Every structure is written in structure tokens, then in C-alpha cells.
Amino acid sequence: MYDVAIIGGGPAGLAAAYNLEHAGQKVVLLEETGRLGGRAKTVDVHGEPVNMGAMFVYAGTASHELAVELDVALEPFEPTTFGIHVNGETVVSPDNDDLVERLPLTEHSRNGLRAFIRRATSEYYANTVDGQLRPATPGFGEESAQSRMSDLPQDVQEILTAAIRGGSVAHPAELSATYALRYFASYLVKEKRNRVVSLKGMEAIPAALAKALQSTEVRLHHRVESLHQNGKGHWNLQIATESDGGAGRKVTARHVIMAVPAPRISSMVQLPEWKSAALDAVQTPGSTELGVVVDISAPELAAVDDWSFIATAGRAFDVMINPRPGRKDGTAQFVCYGNTAGYIEEANDPTSGVLEHWVEEFLTVAPQLRGRILGASIQSWQHCFSLLTPTRATALPQLQAPIDGTLHFAGDYSSETAGTHGAYSEAKRVSQDILHAVSTATHG
Numbered sequence: 001m002y003d004v005a006i007i008g009g010g011p012a013g014l015a016a017a018y019n020l021e022h023a024g025q026k027v028v029l030l031e032e033t034g035r036l037g038g039r040a041k042t043v044d045v046h047g048e049p050v051n052m053g054a055m056f057v058y059a060g061t062a063s064h065e066l067a068v069e070l071d072v073a074l075e076p077f078e079p080t081t082f083g084i085h086v087n088g089e090t091v092v093s094p095d096n097d098d099l100v101e102r103l104p105l106t107e108h109s110r111n112g113l114r115a116f117i118r119r120a121t122s123e124y125y126a127n128t129v130d131g132q133l134r135p136a137t138p139g140f141g142e143e144s145a146q147s148r149m150s151d152l153p154q155d156v157q158e159i160l161t162a163a164i165r166g167g168s169v170a171h172p173a174e175l176s177a178t179y180a181l182r183y184f185a186s187y188l189v190k191e192k193r194n195r196v197v198s199l200k201g202m203e204a205i206p207a208a209l210a211k212a213l214q215s216t217e218v219r220l221h222h223r224v225e226s227l228h229q230n231g232k233g234h235w236n237l238q239i240a241t242e243s244d245g246g247a248g249r250k251v252t253a254r255h256v257i258m259a260v261p262a263p264r265i266s267s268m269v270q271l272p273e274w275k276s277a278a279l280d281a282v283q284t285p286g287s288t289e290l291g292v293v294v295d296i297s298a299p300e301l302a303a304v305d306d307w308s309f310i311a312t313a314g315r316a317f318d319v320m321i322n323p324r325p326g327r328k329d330g331t332a333q334f335v336c337y338g339n340t341a342g343y344i345e346e347a348n349d350p351t352s353g354v355l356e357h358w359v360e361e362f363l364t365v366a367p368q369l370r371g372r373i374l375g376a377s378i379q380s381w382q383h384c385f386s387l388l389t390p391t392r393a394t395a396l397p398q399l400q401a402p403i404d405g406t407l408h409f410a411g412d413y414s415s416e417t418a419g420t421h422g423a424y425s426e427a428k429r430v431s432q433d434i435l436h437a438v439s440t441a442t443h444g
């Protein structure tokens with residue numbers, strides 16, 4: 001019998017285990033795969049840590065606080081250029097007017113794009129303070145990013161949709177104008193104060209949490225199949241493990257935390273209708289990422305060092321991001337985000353040829369890097385990011401509410417924001433709820 005069983009060894013599950021064992025709880029953490037970290041996944045590509053899932057720590061959020069507490073090495077993300085690939089050409093510039101001027105578009109399209117960029121830039125400065133969102137324009141948050149671009153020429157809309165999808169996952173129609181500032185316009189203005197990079201990759205934060213665990217029993221390759229409450233009000237978890245050949249095991253706990261992507265929950269446990277409806281309101285679309293490490297030591301490739309963010313309209317992916325522009329050591333890495341591409345199951349099979357196809361797409365954007373690729377990796381996610389849509393924002397109280405005071409919900413899906421910061425702050429909230437329930441039960 002455990003005090004708490006945590007389902008899922010991603011950021012939310014690990015942070016909850018860390019908080020709860022500190023407070024003396026007997027905790028078991030069950031993770032279906034052979035690794036911890038969930039969607040904060042970093043792989044080694046030619047000796048470089050490359051993030052195939054979460055990329056940035058957002059300044060001042062719970063993930064930033066945790067990284068500092070756990071001594072994870074950080075460095076600010078300092079973009080100096082913005083780029084656009086369209087009609088077969090890639091243009092990158094530190095100056096947005098110069099960028100637009102050099103794009104292979106008609107004068108009409110260039111004028112539309114220039115006007116949009118100027119407006120987004122001034123809105124950004126009006127609604128942020130020190131790189132943080134502080135909406136000052138009444139009604140701004142209720143408008144969608146799409147409402148800002150519907151009257152633009154089609155080719156300009158395609159460029160902007162790629163940039164917004166790549167920066168935020170969401171389609172502009174699903175994204176509020178406020179969040180478009182955070183996830184898109186911040187790149188346009190080359191904001192240097194809102195994103196921080198973990199030098200060993202994003203997985204270093206959950207890895208540090210896992211390392212700090214002392215009494216928690218961490219069980220890898222343990223997939224929770226189902227759970228139900230027994231007559232005493234405790235939870236019985238049915239688990240499939242690889243070693244059992246599917247025979248299964250059971251764990252019993254007083255409290256359970258569902259720290260898995262929202263779409264996984266309903267199939268595991270019978271829920272009241274209000275909870276199922278709230279979970280249905282969570283949109284967690286799929287996404288595919290290509291990570292590439294390149295040799296840019298040749299003098300003619302020096303400019304590539306400063307490439308920070310390139311919107312790649314019409315390619316397999318939406319944007320290319322270099323998390324450490326200007327590092328000046330002869331190599332660079334680019335993560336190509338395919339949010340429009342969504343989940344491509346076969347991409348996770350190394351023999352499928354998807355990696356090779358995406359690398360060719362990368363070389364179409366950056367032909368000067370042919371022959372300079374040191375390594376590449378691809379990963380596709382069925383559930384990538386819990387979008388902060390107005391529907392999820394409305395359902396938040398129901399998403400957070402426990403069942404019977406003992407079945408708890410914590411992950412990016414139940415957070416006021418999204419991302420790892422949302423997952424870490426939800427772990428904190430739920431841990432406090434459990435400790436409060438334990439202390440009430442003990443002291444009456």
C-alpha cells in the first residue's frame with residue numbers, strides 16, 4: 001500500500017514525486033516507457049544535446065525556478081535574426097524591412113507582410129513588459145491571431161501561418177492574439193528576455209528531479225492499464241509490464257495522480273460525465289520534429305551561425321529554430337518543427353525513410369549545408385502540446401478538480417498555461433492538495 005501512486009514519469013509526475021517524498025509520503029511512480037522525462041526529451045546527435053520535444057524554459061515560470069533550484073546550467077536564448085523561406089528562396093536578416101525587401105514576392109504581398117510585421121511589432125511592445133506578457137490593449141486576448149491576417153494576400157498568410165504554427169503549435173485561428181505575441185511576435189522582435197536554454201537539453205530538468213529522488217519507487221516499463229476504487233476507497237491499479245509478458249501486476253494506493261497526456265486518461269478510468277467533458281475540451285495535437293547538427297566552420301558559412309528562427313512556408317516542417325545562435329564554435333543545431341505535419345507514426349521507425357525525406361527538405365531551405373550535416377534525428381509525437389484554447393480555459397476548474405478527494409489530475413493539460421512550466425506548477429498544486437488532505441485526515 002502506497003500513500004501516492006503517480007502515473008507518468010514526465011515533468012509533472014517527477015515533480016510531484018519530488019514534492020511528496022520530501023513531505024514524507026510513500027510514493028510509487030509508474031512509467032510506461034524505459035525513460036523518464038516524457039515530452040522533455042533530449043537526444044545525443046553527434047555529441048550535441050538536441051531537444052526533440054520541449055525546447056525552451058520560459059523566463060520567470062515554474063520550470064525556470066525549478067531549473068535554478070536544481071542547479072541546471074542555463075543560458076539565455078538570444079536571437080539576432082528573423083528568416084523566411086518562400087518560393088524556393090531563404091532570406092535571413094537582422095532587419096525586418098530588409099528581410100521583406102529581399103523576399104521573392106510581388107510588391108503587393110511585400111507591402112501586406114511589411115504592414116503586418118510593423119503592427120505585430122508595435123503590439124508586442126505595447127503588451128509586454130521585460131519580455132513578459134502584460135496585455136494593455138482592451139479585448140486583445142479575445143481576438144484570434146487569424147483575425148489579424150485574414151485580409152492579407154494568400155502567400156503572406158501562408159508564411160505567417162507557418163511562423164505561428166511553428167512557434168506555437170496552434171493554427172492562427174485557434175490562438176489568441178495575446179499568445180501569438182508570446183510564441184510568434186517575440187521571434188519577430190528578437191526578444192532576448194523571455195526564453196532560456198538548458199545547456200544539456202530540456203531533459204536535464206526532469207533528470208535532475210529523478211536524481212534527487214530518494215525514497216520514491218520508480219518503476220520503468222510499467223504501463224498503467226486501468227484503475228478502480230475498492231471498497232475501502234483505495235485505488236487498485238492494473239499494470240502491464242514487459243517482463244510479465246502482459247500478465248500484469250497490481251499496485252494499491254490511497255491517492256493517485258494522473259500525470260499523463262489528457263487523451264490517455266479516459267481509457268484508463270471510469271469518470272463522471274463532467275470530468276470526461278472537461279478532458280474532451282483539451283486539444284493535444286500531434287507534431288513531428290527533425291533535429292540536425294551541422295558543421296559551419298567554413299568561412300563562407302559564418303552567417304549561418306546567426307540564423308535564429310526561419311519560417312519555412314511550403315516545406316514539410318513549419319519553422320527551423322536554432323536554440324543557441326551566435327555560439328561561434330563551428331557547429332550549429334536546428335530543430336525543425338512540423339506542427340502542421342502532425343503525428344507521423346512511421347517517422348519513429350528508422351527504416352521508414354521519413355528522416356531522409358525531412359533532411360532533404362532541410363537542405364532545400366539551407367542548400368549551402370549539403371555535405372555539412374554531422375547528424376540528424378527525428379521524433380513524432382501523438383500528443384504534443386495542450387493548446388491553451390478558450391474552451392480549455394473555461395474547463396480549467398473541472399480539469400483540476402479531484403475525484404473523491406483522492407484521484408488527482410496534474411499535467412500541462414490542467415494548467416493555466418501549457419508546457420513544462422504548466423506541468424511543474426500543476427505538480428505543486430496537486431502535491432499541496434494531497435498533503436492538505438493527509439493532514440486533515442490525521443488531525444481531523
Ligand SMILES: Cc1cc2nc3c(=O)[nH]c(=O)nc-3n(C[C@H](O)[C@H](O)[C@H](O)COP(=O)(O)OP(=O)(O)OC[C@H]3O[C@@H](n4cnc5c(N)ncnc54)[C@H](O)[C@@H]3O)c2cc1C
Nearest residue numbers: 008010011012032038039053054055056224411412419420
Ligand atoms: C515538440 C514539442 C515542443 C515543445 N516545446 C516546449 C517548450 O519549448 N517549452 C515547454 O515548457 N514545453 C514545451 N513542450 C511541452 C512539454 O513538453 C509538455 O507540456 C510537458 O512535457 C508536459 O509534461 P507532463 O508531465 O504533463 O506530460 P508528459 O511529458 O507527456 O509525461 C507523461 C509521461 O507519462 C507516461 N505515460 C503515458 N501513459 C502512461 C500509462 N498508461 N502508464 C504509465 N505511464 C504513462 C509517458 O510515457 C510520459 O513519460 C513541447 C512539447 C513538444 C512535443
